[in-house]
Amino acid sequence: xxxxxxxxxxxxxxxxxSVPQAKWVIDYEMIRGINLFEYMFWPISxxxxxxxxxxxxxxxxxxxxxxxxxxxxxxxxxAAQVALYHPTxxxxxxxxxxxxxxxxxxxxxxxxxxxxxxxxxxxxxxxFTPGKAGFKNLGGQVYSTVIIPSIDYIPQAVLTRLQAFxxxxxxxxxxxRVPSMAVGKTFLDAVAIPVIKEGYKEASGQ
Numbered sequence: 544x545x546x547x548x549x550x551x552x553x554x555x556x557x558x559x560x561s562v563p564q565a566k567w568v569i570d571y572e573m574i575r576g577i578n579l580f581e582y583m584f585w586p587i588s589x590x591x592x593x594x595x596x597x598x599x600x601x602x603x604x605x606x607x608x609x610x611x612x613x614x615x616x617x618x619x620x621x622a623a624q625v626a627l628y629h630p631t632x633x634x635x636x637x638x639x640x641x642x643x644x645x646x647x648x649x650x651x652x653x654x655x656x657x658x659x660x661x662x663x664x665x666x667x668x669x670x671f672t673p674g675k676a677g678f679k680n681l682g683g684q685v686y687s688t689v690i691i692p693s694i695d696y697i698p699q700a701v702l703t704r705l706q707a708f709x710x711x712x713x714x715x716x717x718x719x720r721v722p723s724m725a726v727g728k729t730f731l732d733a734v735a736i737p738v739i740k741e742g743y744k745e746a747s748g749q
Contacts, residue, residue: 562601578616623658626686633694644692668700693719698726709741719748
């Protein structure tokens with residue numbers, strides 16, 4: 544991810560990680576676009592540190608390695624063309640199916656080495672710029688494919704944008720349930736959606 548990027552912390556482990564485990568976590572997050580790390584437990588003297596904690600002298604090379612790799616990653620240009628919609632509103636409604644669906648899709652994309660970004664209501668409804676090539680985010684990255692997990696509710700503003708996206712040639716994929724209710728300002732304003740004709744529907748959700 545270009546620019547400062549997201550931040551992740553290695554902290555609050557119930558079982559203190561070993562240095563190799565800490566490096567594994569750092570590598571795992573780096574390949575997923577994280578390029579800024581904050582190490583929250585680093586005592587001056589390793590004599591005060593129980594074995595396994597990140598204050599160990601052996602962790603210093605790992606920190607130096609992550610600094611170099613983070614710098615390189617921060618100067619890269621994101622290339623993901625797939626946007627995976629994160630159904631926050633549906634999850635607020637206690638929809639465990641939507642939660643499982645988005646996680647399953649994310650895992651499948653990762654296993655097939657398909658780069659993707661999670662996108663939200665704000666991005667799809669207003670922040671992204673629609674065009675012939677797809678949705679362009681503020682960093683100039685263009686999403687040519689948008690995947691919608693199995694959900695019941697979707698904001699009307701998002702649905703309208705997605706329908707225009709599909710009409711202009713964008714690839715819109717519905718996995719599992721196709722939204723049946725369009726949400727207005729609040730869920731109390733939700734109204735039934737006529738049949739959504741746009742996009743590809745994969746009823747199995749797989």
